[in-house]
Amino acid sequence: xxxxxxxxxxxxxxxxxxxxxxxxxxxxxxxxxxxxxxxxxxxxxxxxxxxxxxxxxxxxxxxxxxxxxxxxxxxxxxxxxxxxxxxxxxxxxxxxxxxxxxxxxxxxxxxxxxxxxxxxxxxxxxxxxxxxxxxxxxxxxxxxxxxxxxxxxxxxxxxxxxxxxxxxxxxxxxxxxxxxxxxxxxxxxxxxxxxxxxxxxxxxxxxxxxxxxxxx
Amino acid sequence: xxxxxxxxxxxxxxxxxxxxxxxxxxxxxxxxxxxxxxxxxxxxxxxxxxxxxxxxxxxxxxxxxxxxxxxxxxxxxxxxxxxxxxxxxxxxxxxxxxxxxxxxxxxxxxxxxxxxxxxxxxxxxxxxxxxxxxxxxxxxxxxxxxxxxxxxxxxxxxxxxxxxxxxxxxxxxxxxxxxxxxxxxxxxxxxxxxxxxxxxxxxxxxxxxxxxxxxxxxxxxxxxxxxxxxxxxxxxxxxxxxxxxxxxxxxxxxxxxxxxxxxxxxxxxxxxxxxxxxxxxxxxxxxx
Numbered sequence: 296x297x298x299x300x301x302x303x304x305x306x307x308x309x310x311x312x313x314x315x316x317x318x319x320x321x322x323x324x325x326x327x328x329x330x331x332x333x334x335x336x337x338x339x340x341x342x343x344x345x346x347x348x349x350x351x352x353x354x355x356x357x358x359x360x361x362x363x364x365x366x367x368x369x370x371x372x373x374x375x376x377x378x379x380x381x382x383x384x385x386x387x388x389x390x391x392x393x394x395x396x397x398x399x400x401x402x403x404x405x406x407x408x409x410x411x412x413x414x415x416x417x418x419x420x421x422x423x424x425x426x427x428x429x430x431x432x433x434x435x436x437x438x439x440x441x442x443x444x445x446x447x448x449x450x451x452x453x454x455x456x457x458x459x460x461x462x463x464x465x466x467x468x469x470x471x472x473x474x475x476x477x478x479x480x481x482x483x484x485x486x487x488x489x490x491x492x493x494x495x496x497x498x499x500x501x502x503x504x505x506x507x508x509x510x511x
Numbered sequence: 512x513x514x515x516x517x518x519x520x521x522x523x524x525x526x527x528x529x530x531x532x533x534x535x536x537x538x539x540x541x542x543x544x545x546x547x548x549x550x551x552x553x554x555x556x557x558x559x560x561x562x563x564x565x566x567x568x569x570x571x572x573x574x575x576x577x578x579x580x581x582x583x584x585x586x587x588x589x590x591x592x593x594x595x596x597x598x599x600x601x602x603x604x605x606x607x608x609x610x611x612x613x614x615x616x617x618x619x620x621x622x623x624x625x626x627x628x629x630x631x632x633x634x635x636x637x638x639x640x641x642x643x644x645x646x647x648x649x650x651x652x653x654x655x656x657x658x659x660x661x662x663x664x665x666x667x668x669x670x671x672x673x674x675x676x677x678x679x680x681x682x683x684x685x686x687x688x689x690x691x692x693x694x695x696x697x698x699x700x701x702x703x704x705x706x707x708x709x710x711x712x713x714x715x716x717x718x719x720x721x722x723x724x725x726x727x728x729x730x731x732x733x734x735x736x737x738x739x740x741x742x743x744x745x746x747x748x749x750x751x752x753x754x755x756x757x758x759x760x761x762x763x764x765x766x767x768x769x770x771x772x773x774x775x776x777x778x779x780x781x782x783x784x785x786x787x788x789x790x791x792x793x794x795x796x797x798x799x
Contacts, residue, residue, distance in 0.1 A: 380668035
């Protein structure tokens, strides 16, 4: 993001305060995914690029309470493969795979038997992985389901992208970065009412005009 | 391939010791020098294309998460290396004693082995060195595989990173001219990804039929062929097996079929091989 873009994001976030809404949206996506596929669980894993780990950002169903926020290495297991290769994948009996069980089910006691996973992609980055665990065993997997999974993953990718922008903006607001003061000003003025708000805006406009002159 | 040496690029029908043909033109008196040595039947069918072939002598590379070498359904590897890229951008190729980190590469190797039991399999592992730099490692791995002169490289993966597209394109073209055929998974999500969209590779999507040798030519590219990609039983980690779906698993079916064809017709260029695939596709005449 450019400095200008960062500033805009911070100001927008200061006014809107949206991180929670995007998190709710992710929660809603995994809920719908689980219910459409009739699965036992669904989750969204986000890539923490710095740490090289995948983090459970939204979980519904089995493991719901214990998994949220837990992490595992981003280059291992099925989710790791999906992320690195940007390719969706369906496996119908992962239970037999001890390494997968260790990666994903650690500490939960829940070992999925089947997993469908798709990457969360923006134009040129993989943000994470959407997975749907344990579809009903009697139903045969079809290409139509693969397509549906892809559609959910696209929706999730947009929500994740928004969430990450909002978090980024929030960090700027929380005294990280030179321009945090501007975002705080925007938030403060926005919180004012009536005449005080009008006065605040006048002050900001005057400041903007002065700085504009100074900048030449 | 077989017992004979692999023909050099551009060496068709050339007299031993004769001057190579100019690269970009064909003088009038030279036309007979490029007469093709093989006789093509009036109708190319599967019997002609790969009847009796096991893929023996064809060297296939699995560019993936590694391959479990001891898995009975993989049946041994000719070689296994892992790729890393150091801080200076230098490629490090080391012998791989880790095997497979996700099961995916083992699954792909098993599918190729099932279709072409006689072929030689090698693993070039480009995943599992940490998440950072996976794009660079993928490129380095592909470059290594092309340099090694494999006949076929199975790429059940893609990248969406635009900066890599141009280099991948160059590599795919150089493989094509060196007679290394890249078989690459098409992406089944609406995103731009590479290298499957390049016309110098063979791109593969999935169909839902159970016949491992059923494959369809797609008259509406960029995906060129559809092969079995749903409910495929494959080898998985720890000597076990699994049932999997995705274009990743359709791709090695086509790689295996290519190995059968190349073992029987080692003189085929990638262009000719693609033609044979087309003529023997299930929805085209020779597929019957």
